Amino acid sequence: MCRPLSWLFASVLFASSFAPSVLAAQTPSGAAGAARQGDALPAWEAELKRRHEELIQTNGPGTDAALRTRLLNMVVQDQEARGFKDGTPKDKKNLQVATNLNEIDAVLTEQLKDIVAKQGWPTIALVGIEASNAAMLILTHSRDHAWQLSLLPQLEQLADSGKIDGSSLALVIDKELVSEGKLQRYGSQFKLITGGMAMYAVEDPGGLDARRSRVFLPPMDVYKKTLEEIYHLKATNQIVMATPPAKPAEAK
Numbered sequence: 001m002c003r004p005l006s007w008l009f010a011s012v013l014f015a016s017s018f019a020p021s022v023l024a025a026q027t028p029s030g031a032a033g034a035a036r037q038g039d040a041l042p043a044w045e046a047e048l049k050r051r052h053e054e055l056i057q058t059n060g061p062g063t064d065a066a067l068r069t070r071l072l073n074m075v076v077q078d079q080e081a082r083g084f085k086d087g088t089p090k091d092k093k094n095l096q097v098a099t100n101l102n103e104i105d106a107v108l109t110e111q112l113k114d115i116v117a118k119q120g121w122p123t124i125a126l127v128g129i130e131a132s133n134a135a136m137l138i139l140t141h142s143r144d145h146a147w148q149l150s151l152l153p154q155l156e157q158l159a160d161s162g163k164i165d166g167s168s169l170a171l172v173i174d175k176e177l178v179s180e181g182k183l184q185r186y187g188s189q190f191k192l193i194t195g196g197m198a199m200y201a202v203e204d205p206g207g208l209d210a211r212r213s214r215v216f217l218p219p220m221d222v223y224k225k226t227l228e229e230i231y232h233l234k235a236t237n238q239i240v241m242a243t244p245p246a247k248p249a250e251a252k
Helices: 043-059 065-081 101-119 129-141 145-160 166-179 205-214 220-231
Strands: 011-013 189-193 196-200 235-240
Touching: 043 129, 043 205, 065 101, 065 129, 101 129, 101 145, 129 145, 129 166, 145 166, 166 189, 189 235, 196 220, 205 220, 220 235
Parallel strands: 011 189, 196 235
Antiparallel strands: 189 196
């Protein structure tokens, strides 16, 4: 069984001269990842795998095959535009991001809006876990923040009731919090700094790993190692504060 897409993507917010990118693996690979074939999985990974399988078993493979195929094709476009294929960089030494990335994201956002307007949010029961998480990844990359915010209450309710994967929603929540200049909740958002990457500040740092576990995310130390493997940058211990959006000038 393939791991759900939410296990494949993390988020690094690059400096303003670079486009935001949601590329890195949520599930570790290589030295930082799961044990080699034949070895026992680390306890945290075995538990997340068990809970994910339970989520899939409860909701089933999905009932709308056509919509599932459409969403999976959409996420292929999303990832290829970011230099990724099958969850790994196409060029490991020089990540190639499409020059028209904003246009691609805008088109995918409109397609997702059309799906949600006609059929509601793609739940696991409707399209299966991979396609449901594909929809969430496209939402994560959308630049329509007002639309993202409008969906959050419904999506949090779906996650709480086990109808969607909480790990993919965690990325959307963190991205919106950071964009508003607030503390993120799950530690998924990093910023490019001199000498590597720095995590945006989180609420209740002592409870971070516990919160991540509740939404099917790996421990923070494993996550940081995975970011380093994919971006070839040091995930430093530096913490940066998110910047609140500029207030519009008052009319005179």
